[in-house]
Amino acid sequence: xxxxxxxxxxxxxxxxxxxxxxxxxxxxxxxxxxxxxxxxxxxxxxxxxxxxxxxxxxxxxxxxxxxxxxxxxxxxxxxxxxxxxxxxxxxxxxxxxxxxxxxxxxxxxxxxxxxxxxxxxxxxxxxxxxxxxxxxxxxxxxxxx
Numbered sequence: 001x002x003x004x005x006x007x008x009x010x011x012x013x014x015x016x017x018x019x020x021x022x023x024x025x026x027x028x029x030x031x032x033x034x035x036x037x038x039x040x041x042x043x044x045x046x047x048x049x050x051x052x053x054x055x056x057x058x059x060x061x062x063x064x065x066x067x068x069x070x071x072x073x074x075x076x077x078x079x080x081x082x083x084x085x086x087x088x089x090x091x092x093x094x095x096x097x098x099x100x101x102x103x104x105x106x107x108x109x110x111x112x113x114x115x116x117x118x119x120x121x122x123x124x125x126x127x128x129x130x131x132x133x134x135x136x137x138x139x140x141x142x143x144x145x
Contacts, residue, residue, distance in 0.1 A: 027111060031104045034097055049105055056098040063091040 025033070038047055066087055067075045079085045103110045 027100065030097075031100045034101050035104055038101070047101060047105060049102065052098055052102040052105060056095060056102060059091060059094040059098055063088070063095060066091065 038044055066084065067078065070078065078088060100110065102108075103113075
């Protein structure tokens with residue numbers, strides 16, 4: 001088989017955008033579209049948790065690559081440039097597509113997982129006493145892991 005399994009299904013990056021008949025799709029509908037796309041091409045054997053996690057990592061790295069040498073100011077304005085904005089949007093779509101496929105294969109509800117994680121982080125990092133003097137949060141804590 002000569003199919004490139006690295007690529008996101010054509011049209012997946014546009015799924016749920018405004019202007020589509022019927023309006024935006026929900027995550028479950030997008031997961032079904034991605035699964036149907038893969039099934040129609042017999043890609044399921046390649047969509048293992050390991051392969052999807054690897055693909056997700058690669059796509060996230062491609063998103064990082066866009067910002068790699070930008071200053072903070074340039075990175076904040078990246079969406080003002082149409083070419084850069086299109087690249088960022090495509091990479092975000094790729095990351096989301098692989099994340100949704102990964103969740104589908106493992107039976108993870110991504111919205112429930114995120115909600116649970118936010119609740120745990122709210123308990124771990126209460127507002128009172130967790131402020132840096134400049135109001136930027138804890139200087140040694142950059143991720144809500």
